[in-house]
Amino acid sequence: MRPVLQALWGGILSGSVYGLMAIGLTLIWGTVRLLNLAHGALYVVGAYAAWTVLEILGLPLAAAIVAAVVVAAIFGYGIHLLVVRPLLGRAGWDSASIIATVGVAIALTAAALLIFGPRVKQIPPVVPGSVIFSGVRFSYQGMVIVAVAVVSLLSLFFYLANSRQGMAIRAVSQDMDASALMGVPVETTYARVMMISAGLAGLAGVLLSSLLFLSPNSGFAPMIIALMVTIFGGLGSVKGTIVAAYLIGILESTVQVYLGGSWSLPVLFLFMIAVLIIRPNGLFGVTEAHRL
Amino acid sequence: MTDSAGRSVLDRLDSAAGPWRTPRWGTIAFLGVIALVLPHLLLRFGAGTFIVHMLILFFLWSVVAQSWNLVLGVSGIYSFAQIAFFAVGGWVTALLSMNLGWNPWLSVLAAPLAATLAAILIGLPTLRLRGVYVVLLTLAFHELLGNLASTGPREITGGGYGLIGVPRFDFGPLSGLGHLANSYYVALISFVVATMAIWRLFHSPIGSAFSALRDSEGYAVGRGINQFRIKLFLFGFSAFFTGLAGGLMTHYLGSISSSVFAFSVLINVLAMIVIGGWGSFGGPIFGTALLLGLQEGLRDLADFRTLVLGLALAAVAVLAPTGAWPKLRDGFRNFLDQPGSGDPDLEEPTEDRSAETEEGPRLT
Amino acid sequence: MILEVEGLRAGYGPATVLHGVDLTVGEGEGVVVLGPNGHGKTTLLRAISGITPPTAGTLRFDGEDVTGWRPDLIAAAGMVHIPQGDALFREMKVEENLLMGAYDKAAWPKRTERLARVYDLLPQLAARRTQIANSLSGGERRMLAIGRGLMAEAKLLMIDEPSLGLAPLLIEQVYEQVTAIKKEGLAVLLADENAEHISELADRVLLLESGVFVREGPAETLLRDESLLTAYLG
Numbered sequence: 001m002r003p004v005l006q007a008l009w010g011g012i013l014s015g016s017v018y019g020l021m022a023i024g025l026t027l028i029w030g031t032v033r034l035l036n037l038a039h040g041a042l043y044v045v046g047a048y049a050a051w052t053v054l055e056i057l058g059l060p061l062a063a064a065i066v067a068a069v070v071v072a073a074i075f076g077y078g079i080h081l082l083v084v085r086p087l088l089g090r091a092g093w094d095s096a097s098i099i100a101t102v103g104v105a106i107a108l109t110a111a112a113l114l115i116f117g118p119r120v121k122q123i124p125p126v127v128p129g130s131v132i133f134s135g136v137r138f139s140y141q142g143m144v145i146v147a148v149a150v151v152s153l154l155s156l157f158f159y160l161a162n163s164r165q166g167m168a169i170r171a172v173s174q175d176m177d178a179s180a181l182m183g184v185p186v187e188t189t190y191a192r193v194m195m196i197s198a199g200l201a202g203l204a205g206v207l208l209s210s211l212l213f214l215s216p217n218s219g220f221a222p223m224i225i226a227l228m229v230t231i232f233g234g235l236g237s238v239k240g241t242i243v244a245a246y247l248i249g250i251l252e253s254t255v256q257v258y259l260g261g262s263w264s265l266p267v268l269f270l271f272m273i274a275v276l277i278i279r280p281n282g283l284f285g286v287t288e289a290h291r292l
Numbered sequence: 293m294t295d296s297a298g299r300s301v302l303d304r305l306d307s308a309a310g311p312w313r314t315p316r317w318g319t320i321a322f323l324g325v326i327a328l329v330l331p332h333l334l335l336r337f338g339a340g341t342f343i344v345h346m347l348i349l350f351f352l353w354s355v356v357a358q359s360w361n362l363v364l365g366v367s368g369i370y371s372f373a374q375i376a377f378f379a380v381g382g383w384v385t386a387l388l389s390m391n392l393g394w395n396p397w398l399s400v401l402a403a404p405l406a407a408t409l410a411a412i413l414i415g416l417p418t419l420r421l422r423g424v425y426v427v428l429l430t431l432a433f434h435e436l437l438g439n440l441a442s443t444g445p446r447e448i449t450g451g452g453y454g455l456i457g458v459p460r461f462d463f464g465p466l467s468g469l470g471h472l473a474n475s476y477y478v479a480l481i482s483f484v485v486a487t488m489a490i491w492r493l494f495h496s497p498i499g500s501a502f503s504a505l506r507d508s509e510g511y512a513v514g515r516g517i518n519q520f521r522i523k524l525f526l527f528g529f530s531a532f533f534t535g536l537a538g539g540l541m542t543h544y545l546g547s548i549s550s551s552v553f554a555f556s557v558l559i560n561v562l563a564m565i566v567i568g569g570w571g572s573f574g575g576p577i578f579g580t581a582l583l584l585g586l587q588e589g590l591r592d593l594a595d596f597r598t599l600v601l602g603l604a605l606a607a608v609a610v611l612a613p614t615g616a617w618p619k620l621r622d623g624f625r626n627f628l629d630q631p632g633s634g635d636p637d638l639e640e641p642t643e644d645r646s647a648e649t650e651e652g653p654r655l656t
Numbered sequence: 657m658i659l660e661v662e663g664l665r666a667g668y669g670p671a672t673v674l675h676g677v678d679l680t681v682g683e684g685e686g687v688v689v690l691g692p693n694g695h696g697k698t699t700l701l702r703a704i705s706g707i708t709p710p711t712a713g714t715l716r717f718d719g720e721d722v723t724g725w726r727p728d729l730i731a732a733a734g735m736v737h738i739p740q741g742d743a744l745f746r747e748m749k750v751e752e753n754l755l756m757g758a759y760d761k762a763a764w765p766k767r768t769e770r771l772a773r774v775y776d777l778l779p780q781l782a783a784r785r786t787q788i789a790n791s792l793s794g795g796e797r798r799m800l801a802i803g804r805g806l807m808a809e810a811k812l813l814m815i816d817e818p819s820l821g822l823a824p825l826l827i828e829q830v831y832e833q834v835t836a837i838k839k840e841g842l843a844v845l846l847a848d849e850n851a852e853h854i855s856e857l858a859d860r861v862l863l864l865e866s867g868v869f870v871r872e873g874p875a876e877t878l879l880r881d882e883s884l885l886t887a888y889l890g
């Protein structure tokens with residue numbers, strides 16, 4: 001029972017964080033058709049912003065979390081201005097956007113390295129300590145993370161389903177021209193999506209860094225997995241991504257418990273290949289349409 | 293230099309060349325002579341040793357850059373697995389020569405084969421999928437092999453230090469020239485062979501198919517160009533020379549370690565292609581020279597250099613997607629006054645496209 | 657004059673489809689543009705609403721110069737364009753599609769009443785309000801597109817090929833709806849391939865051929881011209 005419970009809990013925990021990151025990726029893909037390879041860097045930006053607020057400014061953790069989201073969102077807007085806007089409507093969008101976001105990711109990571117140094121940093125947990133149940137340790141911080149993530153994801157879902165701007169985001173992802181004809185300012189919507197998704201990445205950064213550690217390169221691995229989640233769930237599908245996040249989280253966790261950490265990436269990789277062969281559009285993906 | 297019709301002679305030569313373009317033999321012979329003689333001149337000076345070393349690096353890395361450009365810049369396959377293929381080549385030859393006692397000359401032949409095999413294995417499931425998925429899977433593959441190289445079984449990781457003490461080439465009767473000079477020649481020959489092979493590919497009917505794939509997959513498929521087979525061929529072809537370069541580098545340096553998987557290496561080679569000239573023939577070669585030069589020139593600035601590199605990548609992608617080489621080449625050509633001469637390189641990605649293509653979101 | 661178009665040129669990339677056309681629509685007027693496929697009807701409407709930015713010409717809408725405006729701003733000014741093929745938000749429900757029609761800041765606060773009005777007018781939509789747009793039949797999708805157009809504070813309704821892909825009976829119903837809307841006082845600019853159902857709707861008819869208007873005149877005159885009718889009913 002113990003390993004199963006451990007795998008499950010670990011899976012829910014990482015699944016929650018992957019969900020936060022993957023949702024942002026899928027939103028951006030669904031609307032802007034951008035594969036944002038700078039997402040991992042935004043994770044790091046948020047985490048370092050939080051750390052700065054905590055350690056340098058000495059403010060409480062809540063402020064740090066807010067800072068993480070806001071600062072990351074600002075950088076997300078910056079990416080929109082510097083990369084997305086100039087490239088819109090040009091041929092060669094696919095390659096240019098990938099290279100440009102990679103460049104931004106490199107630059108941000110290098111900047112973090114220069115400013116904060118290579119030594120690993122820690123973000124203290126909101127609630128230290130843990131409880132043992134059935135031989136498995138459940139950290140309070142872990143529970144906080146899951147709670148925050150679930151609330152955020154649900155809020156986002158609600159926002160997309162019911163609010164005027166949320167519906168506009170979904171509309172733009174389904175038919176850009178028709179949305180414009182309804183009076184939706186498409187480019188502003190892109191900016192909004194970039195900021196929301198960046199904010200979520202920043203949130204994931206501060207949350208996960210409180211469990212593990214923080215270094216300038218911390219964002220890369222979560223981004224790779226978030227990419228896997230996005231693709232597995234079906235690019236552009238919010239529901240699919242959330243489900244996929246937990247599935248992949250649990251899969252990774254199970255592999256870690258039973259086979260050891262170094263096996264998780266290879267197993268995930270093979271799993272991805274298998275999934276993509278059977279269902280090339282992911283779990284909930286639809287062939288050409290892009291749905292939110 | 294103009295004939296009676298008012299066109300320059302060079303102009304007519306270009307437009308006369310058919311799909312199989314003939315290289316300019318004169319220039320090549322000239323460069324070839326210089327290249328052969330160079331080490332002898334340089335090695336007389338102390339600084340010359342360093343320059344020869346840099347030239348070896350240049351030859352080998354530009355092969356990698358050119359190969360990756362074939363895949364990424366020319367045919368629009370968003371693969372990030374190039375370094376992984378390089379590493380596969382290096383590791384295979386290292387293991388064969390170290391552990392099985394193979395003669396390096398023999399084991400280095402296994403390098404390109406192993407790399408190509410890896411490429412085909414990865415390419416089979418991956419290349420059928422949409423571009424976006426290729427990014428992910430090749431990135432994951434890179435990450436995977438990188439993990440294996442640093443935390444895998446001892447035989448491969450060498451305890452985390454990599455494989456050291458890889459046997460060097462035995463140059464037999466030519467040993468008198470010195471290891472450095474001989475390595476130079478080996479690198480030079482590989483560079484020439486690879487570059488010529490890539491040139492032929494570029495300027496062949498298959499080459500046009502590649503850029504057709506990149507510019508408009510729909511059109512290419514409609515014309516009966518079998519995407520998948522071409523992509524797979526290309527993928528394997530690019531891995532072949534990359535693996536060879538990896539093997540040669542390993543024997544030259546005498547070691548290989550997981551540091552080759554570091555992000556900075558990946559970015560450096562990417563920058564060689566992007567900043568040098570994405571999709572063009574000369575671009576990656578120029579880019580390699582540029583990047584290697586910058587690396588040495590800005591050695592002290594290490595992390596700052598990475599920051600600038602990242603910004604440069606983004607800036608080039610946004611502002612000058614074709615990279616530096618085409619601009620330099622066109623500028624040079626204008627200088628020589630060759631009006632409207634045919635582009636001897638493959639067309640770079642065009643920018644004047646109808647809004648009706650599927651190229652991505654439009655600003656409306 | 658709700659719409660004044662002068663010298664409009666538009667196309668796709670290097671290909672010009674519209675070669676400088678002039679057009680006006682008066683308040684409450686019904687103007688129909690007839691023409692075979694591929695001659696520029698769709699491009700015309702897209703150029704006016706801004707999705708395909710014109711390369712030359714001027715546009716005045718409700719007295720304001722809207723030349724070069726972004727399509728969402730033109731839409732906010734009261735121009736509703738129902739594109740060819742409906743352009744529905746296929747993964748959204750019927751009600752969500754309709755609500756998007758009222759996205760504009762001016763229309764949004766009134767969306768509940770407008771929704772009720774549209775459901776009144778088009779009861780088949782009310783019956784399917786929670787269905788995904790993709791699952792509707794062709795005729796219902798057309799009605800949804802029109803209903804969505806009615807959710808906005810429209811001063812001009814532009815419809816591109818309302819008869820496209822529909823069975824004759826449905827075409828009649830669609831045209832009945834549009835005519836009823838026009839009779840309530842809304843200016844309508846409609847483009848279609850044939851002239852069968854437009855007699856009640858049209859005050860003026862224009863014939864578009866190869867990107868230019870070749871004939872223009874009061875509906876009664878043009879519609880009585882036999883040779884024309886055969887050419888365009890064929």
